[in-house]
Amino acid sequence: MQASIDLDRSAAVQYLLRIADTCLILAQRLGEWCGHAPALEEDIAMSNIALDLVGQARALLTRAGQLEGRAHDEDQLAFLRDERDYFNLTLVELPRGDFGFSVLRNTMVATLLKLLWERLASSSDEELAAIAGKALKEARYHQQHSADWVVRLGDGTAESHARMDAALQQLWRYVPECFESDAVEQEASAAGLGPCWSELREPWLAEMNAVLEEATLVAPKETAFRSTGKRGVHSEHMGYILAEMQHLQRAFPGGVW
Template identity: 70%
Template sequence: MQASIRVNPSPEVQYLLRIGDTALILGQRIAEWTGHAPVLEEDIALANIGLDLIGQARAVLTRAGELEGHGYDEDQLAFLREERDFRNVTLVELPRGDFAVTVLRNTMMATFFKLLWQRLGESSDAQLAAIAGKAVKEARYHQSHSADWMVRLGRGTDESKRRMEKALGELWHYHAELFAGDAIDAYANGAGLGPDWAALEEPWRAEMTSIFDEAGLAMPAATPFLSTGKNGVHSEHMGYILAEMQHLQRAYPGGVW
């Protein structure tokens, strides 16, 4: 069985891991819809969105490995870290849920990623800025696609609206973690690497409010709850994702396609 690796805890590496890990785990969750989406066209669309996110994760984790200093590539960072060393937000690791859950989560995250990639296009790190230039185009499509589904479900039948409202009850309070600033964000912002994620909350909320209004849905009130996945303290669901995702590399060390 392949042993785990530990990575340099420097703030620039941790900042990049938050981005790469969040894209990676969300892509893994979306991949669970392959063959199970409500219509064939959506099956293909979700697969493509998942692949886009995995591609973004690969690019960012590769850059994180270069900055980390131990020569780790994106595969080692994805498959050989322990749960406590992943820095994704908790929202993306929650169970797949029904289609309404996926639509809502994809809309929340695509809106966030679009805003983040826009700002990262001005990064002092030329490689990260180049990654962002491509990724922002993908995020715009992801947001448009998922927001359209939010409107269709929110304005659809009584059942589809009920499911959207149920999804809101399950997911909405996890969004606060996206905008919880800390020393890592402050370092990245000061160094010009990337924005403090807290600075994205106002534009994110404005765009989400517009989507909610169009979908005929009410935005839930804020709660004091704050999840902690960005700091490596995850939900009970994260270990199951990693067990599935990392099995082959752990069982067959060094295996390549």
């Protein structure tokens, strides 16, 4: 069994991994819809969004490996880290849920990523800025596609509205983590690498509230609950995701098709 790599936890590396891991783990969850979406078109759409996110994660993991300077490639960083060395938002590791849950989560994450890519396009790191320029176009589509479904279901039948409201109540409690900034983000911001995520809170809320209003949904009030995936402390769901993701690489190190 392949052992885990020893990760450099410098601020720049952690900052990139927070974005990369959020994309990677959400892509893993979206991949679970392949063959299970409510319509063929959505089956393809979910899979394509997942592939876009994998592409974004690959680019970021490659750049993180370069900054780390330990010769770790994208595959090693994706599949050979311990759970505490993943820094994704807890929001994306939650179980797949029903279709309404997934499109609402997609909308929330795509809106965040869109705002983040817009800021990263002017990063002091030219490679990161180039990644952001391409990813921004994809995030805009992801946001629009998912938000259309949120509106359609939220302002649809009594059943669809109830399901969307239940998804909103479950997901919204994980929002504060998205905008909590710490020393990692402050150091990255000071170096010009990227913004503190707290700076994205107000524009994110404005865009999300506009979608929710059109969907006849109301965001819940913030609670004292705080998730901690960005710091490497995850929910009980993360271990199951990694067991599935890492099995082949761990069992057959360096295996190729």
